[in-house]
Amino acid sequence: MSIKIAPSILTADFSNLGALINKLESGGADDIHLDIMDGKFVPNLTFGPLIAASLREVTSFPLDVHLMVEAPERYFSAFAKAGVKSLTIHSETCQHLYRSVQLIKEMGLKAGVALNPATPLSVLEYIIQDLDLVLIMTVNPGWGGQEFIPAMNRKIRELREMLIDSGSSADLQVDGGINSRTIKAAVDCGANSLVIGSALLKEQDLTKAIKDYRSLAEE
Numbered sequence: 001m002s003i004k005i006a007p008s009i010l011t012a013d014f015s016n017l018g019a020l021i022n023k024l025e026s027g028g029a030d031d032i033h034l035d036i037m038d039g040k041f042v043p044n045l046t047f048g049p050l051i052a053a054s055l056r057e058v059t060s061f062p063l064d065v066h067l068m069v070e071a072p073e074r075y076f077s078a079f080a081k082a083g084v085k086s087l088t089i090h091s092e093t094c095q096h097l098y099r100s101v102q103l104i105k106e107m108g109l110k111a112g113v114a115l116n117p118a119t120p121l122s123v124l125e126y127i128i129q130d131l132d133l134v135l136i137m138t139v140n141p142g143w144g145g146q147e148f149i150p151a152m153n154r155k156i157r158e159l160r161e162m163l164i165d166s167g168s169s170a171d172l173q174v175d176g177g178i179n180s181r182t183i184k185a186a187v188d189c190g191a192n193s194l195v196i197g198s199a200l201l202k203e204q205d206l207t208k209a210i211k212d213y214r215s216l217a218e219e
């Protein structure tokens with residue numbers, strides 16, 4: 001399965017977002033990961049569909065939206081109108097997870113489900129075949145720059161087995177604490193879509209950094 005590098009712009013300089021997106025795009029990233037936080041499901045607050053729509057104006061790059069918000073269905077159509085590629089919702093925020101996934105797909109978007117570190121994989125058992133992406137939170141959601149939780153490697157491995165057993169070709173995305181020390185083990189356990197935030201954005205030469213992360217993941 002091909003490796004995808006999805007930079008998270010959470011720790012970016014927001015006064016200069018357009019320029020950063022263009023650099024990430026020309027530097028060889030696969031998607032841009034947008035972290036949407038509501039100050040309720042997670043303590044932090046970020047941005048919404050208006051920023052996604054502005055980014056759509058400066059790039060044709062796929063926008064991968066991670067919704068860390070209560071009752072995320074309220075925002076599906078605004079993000080669809082903003083032209084994003086995929087919406088990933090947290091199982092912990094949806095009373096009717098199956099219905100929410102269907103709604104995303106009916107809007108013509110790719111549908112993902114994210115799980116907090118303590119949420120068991122069993123919540124996916126009857127829905128896995130409908131998903132385009134499963135996101136394993138490898139930190140507690142809310143901030144960039146946290147440490148990867150080592151116990152998540154076993155969860156990644158077990159999810160990869162579930163995906164294989166169910167014949168699913170969904171992406172297995174990992175999000176949080178991915179850096180040059182943690183990337184290899186996560187990929188060896190079965191992750192193929194790597195959200196990288198602070199570890200990537202601190203680099204001066206983004207093209208080289210993306211290339212280096214890709215080689216570490218593919219070696």
Ligand code: DX5
Binds near residue numbers: 009141176
């Ligand atoms: C955390 C977010 C992540 C975050 C990753 O709640 O979902 O996408 O930006 O940042 P790093 O790579 O710095 O852990």
Ligand code: ZN
Binds near residue numbers: 008033034035066175
């Ligand atoms: Zn994220």
